[in-house]
Amino acid sequence: MNRNKRKIRNRITSAVLLLCMILTCFSSVSNATTPLTPEEQFRQLYLRLLETGDHSQQDITDLNLPYMTCYDIMQDVKENEGYLACQCYENYCILQLDQYVTIDKVTYLQKFHLGETEDTGFLERYTKIKEIIANMKNSFDDKMSDLDKLLWINEYIVENVTYKNTNSSSDYLAVPTLLNGYGVCSGYARLMVLFLKECGIPCRLVSGGDHAWVAVNIDGKWYHADPTWDDTYAGSKGTHYFLMRNDDEFRNTMSVKHTWTDETDYYTGEVSTTVSTSTEYTDWYVHDVRNRMYYYDGYWYYVLNNAVRKNNIQGTDETIICEGNNLSV
Secondary structure (H helix, E strand, C coil), rough: HHHHHHHHHHHHHHHHHHHHHHHHHHHHHHCCCCCCCCCHHHHHHHHHHHHHHHCCCCCCCCCCCCHHHHHHHHHHHHCCCCCHHHHCCHHHEEEEEEEEECCCCEEEEEEEEECEECCHHHHHHHHHHHHHHHHHHCCCCCCCCCCCHHHHHHHHHHHEECCCCCCCCHHHHHHHHHHHCEEEEHHHHHHCCCCHHHCCEEEEEEEEEEEEEEEEECCCCEEEECCCHHHHCCCCCCCCCCEEEHHHHHHCCCCCCCCCEEEEECCCCEEEEECCCCCCCCCCHHHHHCCCCCCECCEEEECCCCCCEEEEEEEECCCEECCCCCCCC
């Protein structure tokens, strides 16, 4: 009897072991890496070149990809996972695609920059901006809304950048503008777009009348934000006067006016004459604060009308901390 039990037990054990082996083999097959398509291979290669500053020629003949396929992938990478790297180049970053017209297939891919063959400072800028972004995000807390983050970004840019035109392409680019400490309106605006994108806040570049600023979406509604004029007009209007404004305010009612014929989405190319119609922040208290505002634990601290005050971002919980002349936070 015991011998039969042992036989049954051994058979069960063998069956279990066999089943485990079958399941392991099935799992290995199901988890096998699916080969990358030529498009995916090209995307990974392009992103690697952007993020490493590699200028060497890459033979991509074997991928057998049409020119426009490569071009579309490049544009998409620069707008998404490669966006931050692109903003770190001293000159506009371009990848050259060589093709044989007779077969319409790209054979070589090589990176170069306008006016020069190599940007030796790229990796240093790329490393530095990633540190800055990490510190920015560490400064945020769970109480901050997207509007809090927009104001924080505006304060950071105004504090760290000065308007200056040196006739260099770097004056127009996001990361060089920040690390150099100066730039023109395009540099200011691109820098704000970069930070907003890193925070997951929808935004786009707006331009008109030889000027550039930002359209930002807060709580489902679009608004204008101009960090350049918030900086350069700080003495007369305040460092927040051009923040969270609508079309009519920017075009007509404000003492310093913005003009544009139509608004072009910098990333998609879509054109619209309307950016913002919301009046929710027309009377926002922040517009009246001329000097810096500082965030701490759900409140903003600032000086207004000879008093140090604190308030939430919406302006519904103001407290006067102290009153007097020549006050600062």
